[in-house]
Amino acid sequence: MTRTYFVTGTDTEVGKTFISGALLERASQRGLQTAAVKPVASGCEVTHEGLRNGDALLLQEAMTMTLPYQQVNPIALEPAIAPHIAAMEAGKRLDVGRMAGVCRGVMAAGADLVLIExxxxxxxxxxxxxxxxxxxKQLDIPVxxxxxxxxxxxxxAVLTAExxxxxxLTLAGWVANFAREGMARPDENLATLRTLLPAPLLGVVSFDENADFRRAAGALDIAPLLS
Known part of the structure; x- marks a missing residue:
């Protein structure tokens, strides 16, 4: 049975890809086959193989299935700006139906866990x-x-959950990611979020200057995603 989740964040640069990689690694440690999709990515680099995005490459590295880059990241945009602006400047249209089609293809590939970031x-x-x-919403998957x-x-966090x-859609779980150092009153903030968010806490990930998603996997509990 394939379980598919959409990974979102409270903002940009909060570690969605880092945590997605850690979730994939944790699933792999449990012997599960995994796959991931980054439907649209801006901030891509020009390579001899075409545009490549660092987040999509990390997902490709973290998952156990072998998929071509174009299936992992079907829409790659060069400028590191809002995707709709980057697409407009490139003369492209961001079509949800096309993205959903790619995602369904990966969902049907036989993985136990699929993350769509x-x-x-x-x-x-x-x-x-x-x-x-x-x-x-179109895929009707939890978040x-x-x-x-x-x-x-x-x-x-509360506004996003609402x-x-x-x-x-269902909020299946949340991860507290300390993507930066120096947050004031971290324990008190975490306790408040536990009270206000209507979903299980999947883990608390400490700041890691090396951003090693494999090490972060040890802080995660994916059991609520598999039950």
């Missing part, structure tokens, strides 16, 4: 009247929230 936060726009949140533990994260539920 978003870009930015829940309401990242794709165009004048569409958002990246339309993708998990994992990566909370970047920093000042303001409680408000961002938006997920209003969209008719």
């Amino acid at each position: 978003g870009a930015g936060g829940w309401r990242t726009p794709l165009g004048p009247r569409s958002y990246l949140s339309d993708l998990p 994992i929230l990566v909370v970047g533990m920093q000042l303001g994260c409680i408000n961002h 938006a997920v539920r209003r969209d008719g």
Whole structure:
């Protein structure tokens, strides 16, 4: 049975890819086959093989299945800016239906766990009247929230959880990720989030200047995702 989750964050640069890699690694440690998709990515580098995104390459490294890059990251955009602006400048249209088709192909490939990683936060726009949140809605899959533990994260986390539920989806779990050092009152903030977020805490990941997703996997409990 394939279990598929959409990974979103409280903001950009909160460690969605890092945590996604850690979740994939944790699943692999349990003997599960894994796959991942980064449907749209901006901030790609020009290589002799075409545009490549660091986040998508990390997912490709972390998952156990072998998939071509174009299936992991079907829409690659060069500028490190909001995807809808990068697409507009490149003369491209970000189509949720096309993204969903690619995701369904990966979901049908036979993995036990599939992660589909978003870009930015829940309401990242794709165009004048569409958002990246339309993708998990179309796929009808539950959501994992990566909370970047920093000042303001409680408000961002609660609003994101409310938006997920209003969209008719389930918040399957959340991860507290200390992507930066020096947060004031971390334990108190964590306790507040435990009280306010209506989903199991999958793990608390400490700051790691080396950003080693394999080491971070040890801090995660994926049992709630597999039950």
